[in-house]
Amino acid sequence: MSALDTIETPALHVLPALPYAQTALDPVISANTLGFHHGKHHKGYVDNLNKLIAGTALADHSLERLVAETAGKADKVAIFNNAAQTWNHSFYWRSLRPQGGGEPPAALKQRIEASFGSLDACKKELATAATAQFGSGWAWLVQEADKLKVVKTGNAETPLIQGVKPLLTIDVWEHAYYLDYQNRRADYVNAVLDKLINWGFAADNLG
Numbered sequence: 001m002s003a004l005d006t007i008e009t010p011a012l013h014v015l016p017a018l019p020y021a022q023t024a025l026d027p028v029i030s031a032n033t034l035g036f037h038h039g040k041h042h043k044g045y046v047d048n049l050n051k052l053i054a055g056t057a058l059a060d061h062s063l064e065r066l067v068a069e070t071a072g073k074a075d076k077v078a079i080f081n082n083a084a085q086t087w088n089h090s091f092y093w094r095s096l097r098p099q100g101g102g103e104p105p106a107a108l109k110q111r112i113e114a115s116f117g118s119l120d121a122c123k124k125e126l127a128t129a130a131t132a133q134f135g136s137g138w139a140w141l142v143q144e145a146d147k148l149k150v151v152k153t154g155n156a157e158t159p160l161i162q163g164v165k166p167l168l169t170i171d172v173w174e175h176a177y178y179l180d181y182q183n184r185r186a187d188y189v190n191a192v193l194d195k196l197i198n199w200g201f202a203a204d205n206l207g
């Protein structure tokens with residue numbers, strides 16, 4: 001074996017660090033949940049993705065390009081799932097913050113009121129989408145042209161490639177809440193909307 005054989009291929013995509021301490025969302029989302037969710041689930045998607053694309057023509061693609069180019073392709077389902085879940089989770093961490101919830105920044109609040117009538121109506125629509133999503137998936141606030149709307153996606157599906165601009169998301173896979181809330185998804189969703197949702201992040205994403 002030469003010295004070169006011992007050099008490992010560097011990771012192509014990297015698990016981003018959480019934008020806050022693992023304990024920072026407690027008690028709404030415990031450190032235990034965050035530890036598994038970020039350190040095992042999100043990391044698993046990143047690691048699987050790197051394995052799947054290593055040495056292929058897709059290895060030098062950005063994450064967004066990978067998602068776009070593999071969506072809907074029967075022979076690329078595993079790559080799509082792991083790439084989209086990698087992106088969705090990085091977006092989810094930033095959609096939350098310690099001491100979140102409350103009032104959105106003025107520019108976003110104005111857009112919310114124009115599209116939904118009120119902040120409460122927007123939150124209700126997000127909660128309904130999050131609880132009504134059958135099985136695993138995501139609830140999203142997105143921007144479509146000048147209008148804001150709420151959409152839900154199943155499994156790894158992401159509005160990133162649906163012609164709209166994602167503003168924030170809530171993960172409703174059971175791994176996001178089961179350790180803290182068991183089957184009470186609505187309690188998790190409402191607590192996130194009231195106490196953790198990062199309206200500032202959504203405002204920054206407005207086009």
Ligand SMILES: [Fe+2]
Pocket residue numbers: 037041089171173175176
């Ligand atoms: Fe998740």
